[in-house]
Amino acid sequence: MIEYFLCFVLFCIGLYAVAVKRNMIKIIIGLSIMGYAINLFFTLIGYVHNAAYPILSKVNITQQTSLNMVDPLPQALVLTAIVIGLAITIILVSISIRLYEKYGTFDITEIRKLKG
Amino acid sequence: MFDLQILIVFMIICSVVAVETKDLLSAVISIGATGLGLSVCFLLLQAPDLAIVQLVVEILVLVILIRGTVNRDGIDYRRRLWLPLIVSGVFIALFLVCVYYLINELPRFSYPIMKISKTYIADGFKQTGTANTVVAILLNYRLFDTFAGVTVFFASVIGVLTVMRKIGSKK
Amino acid sequence: MIEEPKTGMNIIVKTVTRLTTGLILLFGIYIVFHGHILSEGGFAGGVVIALSFIHLMLAYGREIVLKKMSEKVSELLGNIGAVIFIIIAVLGLFTGGYLFFDFFGKGKPFNLFSAGLMPLYNIAISLIVGAGLFTVFVTLVFFRSEKK
Numbered sequence: 201m202i203e204y205f206l207c208f209v210l211f212c213i214g215l216y217a218v219a220v221k222r223n224m225i226k227i228i229i230g231l232s233i234m235g236y237a238i239n240l241f242f243t244l245i246g247y248v249h250n251a252a253y254p255i256l257s258k259v260n261i262t263q264q265t266s267l268n269m270v271d272p273l274p275q276a277l278v279l280t281a282i283v284i285g286l287a288i289t290i291i292l293v294s295i296s297i298r299l300y301e302k303y304g305t306f307d308i309t310e311i312r313k314l315k316g
Numbered sequence: 317m318f319d320l321q322i323l324i325v326f327m328i329i330c331s332v333v334a335v336e337t338k339d340l341l342s343a344v345i346s347i348g349a350t351g352l353g354l355s356v357c358f359l360l361l362q363a364p365d366l367a368i369v370q371l372v373v374e375i376l377v378l379v380i381l382i383r384g385t386v387n388r389d390g391i392d393y394r395r396r397l398w399l400p401l402i403v404s405g406v407f408i409a410l411f412l413v414c415v416y417y418l419i420n421e422l423p424r425f426s427y428p429i430m431k432i433s434k435t436y437i438a439d440g441f442k443q444t445g446t447a448n449t450v451v452a453i454l455l456n457y458r459l460f461d462t463f464a465g466v467t468v469f470f471a472s473v474i475g476v477l478t479v480m481r482k483i484g485s486k487k
Numbered sequence: 488m489i490e491e492p493k494t495g496m497n498i499i500v501k502t503v504t505r506l507t508t509g510l511i512l513l514f515g516i517y518i519v520f521h522g523h524i525l526s527e528g529g530f531a532g533g534v535v536i537a538l539s540f541i542h543l544m545l546a547y548g549r550e551i552v553l554k555k556m557s558e559k560v561s562e563l564l565g566n567i568g569a570v571i572f573i574i575i576a577v578l579g580l581f582t583g584g585y586l587f588f589d590f591f592g593k594g595k596p597f598n599l600f601s602a603g604l605m606p607l608y609n610i611a612i613s614l615i616v617g618a619g620l621f622t623v624f625v626t627l628v629f630f631r632s633e634k635k
Contacts (some may be wrong), residue, residue: 201425203317206324210331210414212408219396219404221333221398224338225385229347232377233331239370242420243361244339249426252448253362255526256441258597264378269449270362271433276453280465283530283616286373287472290623293384294476297627306385309397363528372534376620379541383628445593446523446602455523455605459587462608463576466615468573473619476564480626 203244211237224296224306228289237286239278246271317426320360327353341386348378365450494602504546511539519613523605524597529612532537538614549629558625561618575607576607 214237217230247270254272296306303311351374358367371377400425423429436457437449444452454462515535544552579588594601604606 201419202427203320203324203424204419204422205323205416206328207579208412208419210324210328212412213328213331213335216408216471219362220334220400223340225381226343228337228381229334232347233334236327236331236350238480239366239430240354240357242424243358243363243366245428247361247426248428250471251362253328253364254437255364256447256449261429270448271428271430272436272453274368275363275450276458277461278363279369279454279527280461281449282366282369282373283465284468286377287469289377289625290380290620291472291475291479294378294479294623296629297384298479300385302451365531368527369531369534372531372538374498376538376541377543380624380627383545417515441596444602444605445596446605448523448526451523451526451605452564453609455528456589456603459608460604462612463572463587466569466572466612470565470615473565473623476623476626 204241206214207241207244210240213228222307222309224299224308227308228292228296231292232285232289238282239285242274242278242281246274256278320357321354323335323357325358336486344378344386347381348374351377363450365448424465433458490542496544500546507629508539508543511542512536515539515613515617519609520599522609523561523602524599524623528609530616533616534620536617537624537630539622541624544625549625553625556621558622561621561625565615566619568611568618571614572608575611586606587596 211234214230214233217233218227221227221230231291248268250269251268254269256276299311300306305311330346330350330353334343334350337343337346351370355367355370355374358364387419431461436453440452441447444456446452446456495501515532515538517532518535519528519532522532540552540556576587579590580586582588582590589603593603596602600606
């Protein structure tokens with residue numbers, strides 16, 4: 201069970217970066233770390249002891265021997281989640297570049313002050 | 317799974333470096349190291365599809381972050397905000413204590429409950445015709461999920477083009 | 488003495504890029520077409536195809552790549568991929584009665600044309616992801632300030 205706990209520690213580091221840091225790049229990094237922790241947790245749930253990866257081979261299909269495989273359902277969900285994480289990252293980078301062009305800084309407190 | 321624990325500790329160290337370092341370029345490189353460690357974790361957890369996708373996506377994110385943002389402004393701002401620091405510290409401590417006691421309610425590690433997945437593994441080849449069970453779930457059983465993911469990705473691409481609109485068309 | 492080129496990186500990087508970028512593109516297309524047999528179709532293949540063009544662009548500069556594949560063309564390719572995905576989904580509605588109905592046969596297993604509509608879905612997803620990421624990269628990285 202120590203793997204689950206380490207995974208949540210990783211999540212909390214990302215949460216700390218999002219809540220405390222003032223640089224927008226550090227906030228993007230924190231969101232990426234949170235995404236990594238969630239993906240790792242889903243995959244950890246589906247792991248089976250001493251099992252094979254969920255791809256059948258020709259020998260496996262004809263003989264119908266051992267079907268001891270890891271859980272394929274969380275892997276299929278995480279596969280979509282990785283792509284959505286990429287989409288989140290590119291749109292955050294574009295918004296931060298736009299704000300840098302307008303205000304000349306990545307500091308979020310400066311941006312809040314300049315708004316008036 | 318002693319090797320897996322070592323890899324997760326490596327990821328934690330890399331992410332602490334990425335959050336706390338002063339130079340933004342080394343922060344971005346540390347987040348790349350975290351993502352590649354996650355890719356090796358997927359490989360150890362018997363998920364080769366996820367390992368390929370994570371590796372490729374991580375390289376692309378690294379290139380975009382370095383070329384797009386770090387070239388513009390490389391310094392970090394060191395003055396701390398004390399109120400968010402205290403509030404988030406208290407919240408994270410409470411959260412970890414709750415997790416430590418609630419984690420025993422989950423099924424034990426490497427012995428999961430597979431109710432639906434047994435059906436997928438047993439009948440997946442006969443019903444869909446592909447040998448890869450992950451692709452069978454992704455493109456046949458749960459195609460609406462993939463459809464939603466592709467829709468979100470397409471919407472985010474259009475969003476980026478909209479945010480960057482004025483200069484993109486002008487020379 | 489070899490002169491330093493005007494745009495892009497130095498000559499070693501350019502030579503290595505010229506040799507490898509075609510192989511990277513071929514590997515991406517291989518991943519897309521064999522997604523239902525081996526592992527991982529549309530998403531990883533699309534990202535690898537986009538990465539081959541990005542590799543060329545980082546080494547040679549912007550104008551040489553935009554002559555081969557301009558922003559308008561890549562946007563159009565992404566939209567074509569989305570339209571293909573929708574058309575296949577709606578065709579199932581007319582032939583079988585519900586969305587995403589698989590109206591092809593299953594074919595022989597472990598062949599290239601097997602497993603119903605999965606190769607077509609993989610091609611559509613790879614078009615959306617690859618063209619979209621290339622457009623986003625061109626827009627984000629070569630963004631110029633309007634004031635200067």
